[in-house]
Amino acid sequence: MPDALVFHFDVDGENFTSAGQASTAVKRNLRQLGLPSEIIRRVSIAMYEGEINMVIHANGGAADVIVHEDCIEIILADHGPGIKDVSLAMQEGYSTAPDNIRSLGFGAGMGLPNMKRYTDSMKIDTELGVGTTITMKVNLT
Amino acid sequence: MKVGDLPGHGFKALALPDPDRSIDGVYIGDLLSWVMGRAQMDNAWITIMSNNNVIAVASLADCSCVLLAEGVELPEDLIELANQKFINVLTSEKSAYEIAVLLSGLLS
Ligand SMILES: Nc1ncnc2c1ncn2[C@@H]1O[C@H](COP(=O)(O)OP(=O)(O)O)[C@@H](O)[C@H]1O
Ligand SMILES: [Mg+2]
Numbered sequence A: 001m002p003d004a005l006v007f008h009f010d011v012d013g014e015n016f017t018s019a020g021q022a023s024t025a026v027k028r029n030l031r032q033l034g035l036p037s038e039i040i041r042r043v044s045i046a047m048y049e050g051e052i053n054m055v056i057h058a059n060g061g062a063a064d065v066i067v068h069e070d071c072i073e074i075i076l077a078d079h080g081p082g083i084k085d086v087s088l089a090m091q092e093g094y095s096t097a098p099d100n101i102r103s104l105g106f107g108a109g110m111g112l113p114n115m116k117r118y119t120d121s122m123k124i125d126t127e128l129g130v131g132t133t134i135t136m137k138v139n140l141t
Numbered sequence B: 001m002k003v004g005d006l007p008g009h010g011f012k013a014l015a016l017p018d019p020d021r022s023i024d025g026v027y028i029g030d031l032l033s034w035v036m037g038r039a040q041m042d043n044a045w046i047t048i049m050s051n052n053n054v055i056a057v058a059s060l061a062d063c064s065c066v067l068l069a070e071g072v073e074l075p076e077d078l079i080e081l082a083n084q085k086f087i088n089v090l091t092s093e094k095s096a097y098e099i100a101v102l103l104s105g106l107l108s
Helices: A021-032 A037-060 A111-118 B003-009 B032-036 B052-060 B074-084 B096-107
Strands: A007-014 A058-065 A072-079 A121-127 A131-139 B010-017 B025-028 B045-048 B065-068 B089-092
Touching: A007 A021, A007 A037, A007 B052, A007 B074, A021 A058, A021 B052, A037 A111, A037 A131, A037 B032, A037 B052, A058 B003, A072 B074, A111 A131, A111 B032, A121 B052, B003 B065, B003 B089, B003 B096, B010 B074, B025 B096, B032 B052, B045 B096, B052 B074
Parallel strands: B025 B045, B045 B065, B065 B089
Antiparallel strands: A007 A058, A058 A072, A072 A131, A121 A131, B010 B089
């Protein structure tokens, strides 16, 4: 079996306007692999929401995308403040984003719900004061 | 209909790198996560937001074009970004509602 393809990105926590670079690069790579556009769209959106969250809420982090035989796995890891109440954070509309982020069109509290909506599985490992790792999978079959 | 048909209906093209892209429906919204959660692939996206996250969202959500309502313009660097990312962006003096009504007629 061929080795799984891995894409790694560092997500800059300082630069909000360029956030999305990792997701955009992943989209391009997946397209080159010839994957169906609906799969690419789901991966792109889920990853972009996670990338934006790392920038807004966690001062950046790392993103890894692994193309397996049967799924695409997205791992977003940060050393931010952690999420206090995950089930509350997962609710549509819940957000702690500041006003300047809202004026850019983010902070609607729909990011985590979108990540769940567009992936086949999503796991959140988080510890207050330590960080958050979110693992998502989109099935290819 | 194709995005390239829109300039013939009163829209001003700000970036039109992919004029053959077809429009299958419309989504209206300014909150980016709502757009990513609810817009469908090949939708024309009507908004009054014009920052670079709009270009990223249009690209990742695979919208056929961004339609800026109320005469909103795009700064020069974002026009460049849109062309580079292959995102169609057009503007109109009309309101989001008026644009939607117009497209409704054109799409049926
Ligand atoms: N990586 C993260 N680190 C710390 N907190 C997070 C992270 N991701 C999300 N959160 C928390 O979960 C809330 C909901 O996230 P989300 O649904 O993406 O909405 P939004 O980003 O619009 O606030 C955020 O407001 C924030 O409090
Ligand atoms: Mg978010």
